[in-house]
Amino acid sequence: MTTNATALSAVIYKVRDLAPDIREFTLIPGNDELFPLYSAGSHVVLSLPIGGRIHRNAYSLLGDPARRDHWRIAVRRQQSSRGGSVWMHDEARAGMYIDLSPPVNLFSLVRTARHHVLVAGGIGITPILSQARELARLGASFEVHYAFRGAPNAVFLDDLKAIAPERVHPHDSDRDGQLEFGPLLARQALGTHLYICGPQGMVDACMQAGARLGWPSKHLHSEQFIAPAGGEPFEVELKRSGKRFTVPRDLSLLETLELNQVDTPSLCRGGACGQCELEVLDATGALVHHDVYLSAEERASGRKIMPCVSRLDGGCLVLNH
Amino acid sequence: MLTPRMKSQPQYPPLEWDRSGRQHIVFVSAEDPALARHLFEDPPEGDLTLIHVSEDAESNASGWQVSLPPGSTRRVTRRLDSALQKLHESLDQARMGARLYLVGSEDIIWQASKVADRFGMGSDAVRRHRLGTLARPVYCVHCRTTTRGVRTNVADCSGCGRALFVRDHFSRHQGAYMGFQVDAEKPGELPPIEEVYR
Amino acid sequence: MAIAFKQETFRGEFTYANSDAAIRRFPFPFAQDSYMYSVNMEPHTKGPAGSVFEHPFDIDEHYLAECEDRRITLARDPQRCQSLPHMIDAEWDVLELIMTSLARDYPECFMLLRDGSHWTWINRPLNIRQPFIFGDAATLPRGPFEYITRQTQGDFVIMDQRDNNLFADAGMVTSQADWSLSFDLGMSFMEWHAPVPLAHELGIFDRALKYLLMLQQGRPVRRLNWTMTVNPRLDTAPETYPEWGTDRASVTPENAGDKVHLRVELQTLFRLPRSNAMLFGIRCYLASLAELATSPRWAARLHRVLGSLPTELQEYKGLTRYRPAALQWLAAHDDGRELPLGTEPV
Numbered sequence: 001m002t003t004n005a006t007a008l009s010a011v012i013y014k015v016r017d018l019a020p021d022i023r024e025f026t027l028i029p030g031n032d033e034l035f036p037l038y039s040a041g042s043h044v045v046l047s048l049p050i051g052g053r054i055h056r057n058a059y060s061l062l063g064d065p066a067r068r069d070h071w072r073i074a075v076r077r078q079q080s081s082r083g084g085s086v087w088m089h090d091e092a093r094a095g096m097y098i099d100l101s102p103p104v105n106l107f108s109l110v111r112t113a114r115h116h117v118l119v120a121g122g123i124g125i126t127p128i129l130s131q132a133r134e135l136a137r138l139g140a141s142f143e144v145h146y147a148f149r150g151a152p153n154a155v156f157l158d159d160l161k162a163i164a165p166e167r168v169h170p171h172d173s174d175r176d177g178q179l180e181f182g183p184l185l186a187r188q189a190l191g192t193h194l195y196i197c198g199p200q201g202m203v204d205a206c207m208q209a210g211a212r213l214g215w216p217s218k219h220l221h222s223e224q225f226i227a228p229a230g231g232e233p234f235e236v237e238l239k240r241s242g243k244r245f246t247v248p249r250d251l252s253l254l255e256t257l258e259l260n261q262v263d264t265p266s267l268c269r270g271g272a273c274g275q276c277e278l279e280v281l282d283a284t285g286a287l288v289h290h291d292v293y294l295s296a297e298e299r300a301s302g303r304k305i306m307p308c309v310s311r312l313d314g315g316c317l318v319l320n321h
Numbered sequence: 322m323l324t325p326r327m328k329s330q331p332q333y334p335p336l337e338w339d340r341s342g343r344q345h346i347v348f349v350s351a352e353d354p355a356l357a358r359h360l361f362e363d364p365p366e367g368d369l370t371l372i373h374v375s376e377d378a379e380s381n382a383s384g385w386q387v388s389l390p391p392g393s394t395r396r397v398t399r400r401l402d403s404a405l406q407k408l409h410e411s412l413d414q415a416r417m418g419a420r421l422y423l424v425g426s427e428d429i430i431w432q433a434s435k436v437a438d439r440f441g442m443g444s445d446a447v448r449r450h451r452l453g454t455l456a457r458p459v460y461c462v463h464c465r466t467t468t469r470g471v472r473t474n475v476a477d478c479s480g481c482g483r484a485l486f487v488r489d490h491f492s493r494h495q496g497a498y499m500g501f502q503v504d505a506e507k508p509g510e511l512p513p514i515e516e517v518y519r
Numbered sequence: 520m521a522i523a524f525k526q527e528t529f530r531g532e533f534t535y536a537n538s539d540a541a542i543r544r545f546p547f548p549f550a551q552d553s554y555m556y557s558v559n560m561e562p563h564t565k566g567p568a569g570s571v572f573e574h575p576f577d578i579d580e581h582y583l584a585e586c587e588d589r590r591i592t593l594a595r596d597p598q599r600c601q602s603l604p605h606m607i608d609a610e611w612d613v614l615e616l617i618m619t620s621l622a623r624d625y626p627e628c629f630m631l632l633r634d635g636s637h638w639t640w641i642n643r644p645l646n647i648r649q650p651f652i653f654g655d656a657a658t659l660p661r662g663p664f665e666y667i668t669r670q671t672q673g674d675f676v677i678m679d680q681r682d683n684n685l686f687a688d689a690g691m692v693t694s695q696a697d698w699s700l701s702f703d704l705g706m707s708f709m710e711w712h713a714p715v716p717l718a719h720e721l722g723i724f725d726r727a728l729k730y731l732l733m734l735q736q737g738r739p740v741r742r743l744n745w746t747m748t749v750n751p752r753l754d755t756a757p758e759t760y761p762e763w764g765t766d767r768a769s770v771t772p773e774n775a776g777d778k779v780h781l782r783v784e785l786q787t788l789f790r791l792p793r794s795n796a797m798l799f800g801i802r803c804y805l806a807s808l809a810e811l812a813t814s815p816r817w818a819a820r821l822h823r824v825l826g827s828l829p830t831e832l833q834e835y836k837g838l839t840r841y842r843p844a845a846l847q848w849l850a851a852h853d854d855g856r857e858l859p860l861g862t863e864p865v
Contacts, residue, residue: 036736037792065793102736108795110681111605114441138608188417191441214343214367214418216445218682268740272730273558292729293558329706329713443682462699462757465598483761490714494705501757505764506840 007047007099008035013070015094018155021077022123023089026070030097034068038103040134041127041195043225044071045101048092050083054250057084058225060127060197061103062156074155076123106224107195109134114191116142117184119206121198122149125156127223128197129163136163147171147179147198178202181209197223231288235316238262239281253307253317264307264321271309278319280305285315327489331427336450338365342420346411347385348372348404348433350425351452354384361388367418369393370411374404374429401429405436412440421447428458428469431496455518459487460497467497472518475503475511484511487518521627524583524644530591535751537810541580545806546571546783547814547862548743552823554832556718558726563741563787571785574624575739576617576671577802583644585672585694585753592693592754593669598701599756600665602677602689609677609689610664611654612791613798617667642670664689673785673802678708680795683732687711688796694753694803696746696782697837702757716831734790734797744784746836747845751780751805770841775848776809779841781821808848814864818852825849 009030016024029035043058059073075088092098107127109116116135120128125146135142144167148154151172160168171179179202185194194215196206203222210220230249236256237244247256254276257264267275271291280287280303289299291306298304305317336356338345344367347360352375371393373385378397381387389395396407412421421437423430430449437447456470459478466480471487478485478500485500492499504510527535537545566572571579593599602610618640622631630641636653647670651658659666668675668691677689685708692700703711708728709719718724734740748755749766770778787800812818825838826846833839 038736039793039795103792104735105795108680111608111679111794112441112681186416186418189440190412190415190417190419190446192417211341214341214420216443218443218445219417268558268560268730269562270560270730270733270740272726273560292726327713328719329710460702462702463761465701488714490702492702492706493710495702499699499702499757502761502764505760506767508765 008044008102010035010071010098010100012092012094012096012098015092018074019153021089022074022153022155023077024072024074024155025088025092026072027098027100028070035071036102037068038065039105039108040065040130041107041109041223042103042105042130043107043127043223044073044103045225046073046084047099048084048087050087055084055087056230057088060107060130060223062126062129064133065130074123074126107131107197107221109195110193110221113193114141115189115193116140117188117192117194118142118144119179119184119194119196119198120144120146121179121196121202122147122153123155124197124199124202124223125160126197128195129156129160131195132160132167133163143167143169145169145171145179145184147173147202150174178205181206182213185209185213185215193219193221195221195223231311232285232314234285234312234314236312237316237318238321239318240321247311252309253305253311257307262321266308269308271306274306276306276308278305278307278321279303280317281320282318283312283315285312285317287311287317288313327491329491330489331449331491331493333449333451336360336422336424336448338363339420339446339448340365342446343367343418344370344415345420345422346370346372346408346415347422348374348408348424349385350374350401350404350429352383352385353424353452354388356424356450356452357384357388361390364390364393371395372404372407372411373397374401375399401432405433408433408436409439412437412442415440419446422450423447424450424452426454426456427451428456428496431458431493434493435496457487457518458497459485459500460492460495461485461500463502467495468500471500472516474515474517476500486512522578522580522582522625525580527581527584529584529588529751529753533750533752535581535584535805537806538580539813542806542810542813543864544570544579545811546743546785546804547781547811547817547820547864548745548783549820549824550860550862552820552858553827554824555829556715556721556723558723558730560727560730560740560742560788563739563789571802571804572741575620575787575789576624576673576800577785578621578625578628578672582672586645586670588753589669589691589693596758599693599758600668600691601700601704602662602664603679603705606664606677606679606689606794606796607656609679609791609794609796609798610662612793612796613675613677614663614667615653616789616791616798617671621671645670665691673800675801676799677791678797678799680732680797684708685728685731685797692756695756695801696748696784696803697755697757697760699757714835716835717829731788731797734788736790736792739787739789741785741787744786746782746784747838748780748782748805749778749841751807753803753805767837767840770844772844772847775841775844776812777807779808779845779848780805781808781811808845812849812852815852816858817864818849819854819856820858822846822849822853823858 010027011030013028014026043060045056045058048055063072075085077089078085118128132144233248245260247253265275267273274293288311290309398404423433456472459468459471461478464481468479483502486503488499490499571577618631621629628643632639638653639650641648674692674694676687678685679688690700712724783804785802789798
């Protein structure tokens, strides 16, 4: 859905190790302006130059949004990643320029909740810290449970305690075993919302405990990141004009057509209005539909595509245009 | 006159237990012995509370009380305001995982819903079953008074006296259907009055 | 660029009128000879200079008169502005968005001085100089949302985003086309759109909701909506229906040109940064049939759109009683020739 059109430019100002595998990066605006404001739970997507290609990785903003002269993220080094966290630890240095998306929030607080339970596992503390700060500022009722493996990995615990004295429950899993979700969820009053960010196994255990205890799923929130725009490059052939282009990773089909001076209608540019619909004559790859306009039947027919947001998963797409 | 269904108008599907819940509070204000038997002969897991409001609630003769499984909590009263207070108390003690079932007229269902709203119970924790009269509560947009027990397509506002057309547009927050002056364009020109909400 | 603000009324004597420039920039919504609902949202990017789309918030020659009309409506009925308690962060977001936009886009009218959280807002047309502390409601004479929307043209609704849904949890609604804030406050997206005929079956609202849930900061969107009003009356709320309802029966083929007005809403949607809520602006533009007919193309097109409008939409938009008179007046301006697609006046 998004392109690089509104990418922000930032500079890595400072790098600080918080734990053996956890590094905090302080970013400042790459030009003279301030960073935009954001809501607690937001993340930004960094464009990392790895191996000649751009990799996109999402990181939660952990600082105070009112401080617009710098942003802070924290990255845990993970060997099994596609290389993003390794690059951040091994290659990223103070002084480097980096492109990032404006903030997006898919993990926001529910403002009508009577009580909020925040749960962080390991590096999952990053969005939880920003949510705790916001709830404290609002004077809301909340509690924070922070699970980590050994005291050296309890990064930001002091920050949390300073933000929310009396409300923080640290849990050293090396010493106390796994965090038990049963008792934690069973005692919560009606109108409580729970927000969890941590390793997949921990999140799954929490969700399962919630389901067992009858929590409506709308009251259980886990961190979500926006699906990165773009995808595999693919060829497109316009049957009527005979033109042929490559749609690169970072541009939508619509943008590629426009860049090549192809006259094609569009309106909302977000997959909802139907104006940009094009007819598919042939496709040697799988159609990847990201719109909300076509019906299930229309998608399955393989004869229509909304070029503003949808793509082909490699191969060649032939359009009746 | 058949009007197309208004998307804000609440729907009331047949009442069944939500067995994913761990505690169940049933608030009833109308009789249906067959429904009571159907529900209580196969109760869900977890604590069960019955809050029963009716003129003769204390006589224990109602199908709701007769069929209630042993071990359940029973709270009965003849007054609606007292029943809503008991509901408030039950919800205050309840924990996440509780489910609420509201049975009765549309008016009472939505008054009870307001109590549930205050406890943050959303649509996935509350089930509603309309029983008995179709009489509507009507919110007058002009004077903001709600007139209860309206059975006709046009009714006089109990606040300002205007003749109100009763729409199908419903506000959960107000717990009422919208009413507006039916003859605002041509004063005195009223449509035939029909009893449509018996 | 100085704006010549008009002295005019939207009630009583109805002295409202558009200058020639205002008519030329009127957002005529019909690009073809018939009308049906669609998800006609597009990016709210900077439009042509002088157009209603040039700036995120449009100020025009009717500014002072509209502010005064809002003041009167609120004095008679304070509940036309309401905000649920959890919306306070969103209110500040809105105040900041509108103040920074107006100060940037209309520097001869508005100024915003900021020293940390000590702000001073200057509104020259309304003769206001207001120092206050951003975030401290006690330093403003009214709640932040009410404060700034009393100085902005158009209605506003703030929607809280939760549960994959949008809820109308705050509103300043004094120029609406017949919907009640008191009744709709707290409603979800589908609930408050419930009375709109046909659009639900077309899947309009399902798609619009999904699209809006993904709205991002800095990338607002806009669309046009329309209805008609008898007399240039802003306050056509259900609350005051007994006051303006009789106007509908007062239209004749002779007076339709002056009495019947096309009412176009420029609807804008902005993601709000601190609260993650969404601001929904409903900016109302009124022009009489006679004013529109200074463009022969517009008059002919409107004649055809009105003539072919489905019955459900006629009823929903409240046109039934005076549509025949309006059509009769417009017919004289329609020679039946083919009109090109598009909304331009010439």
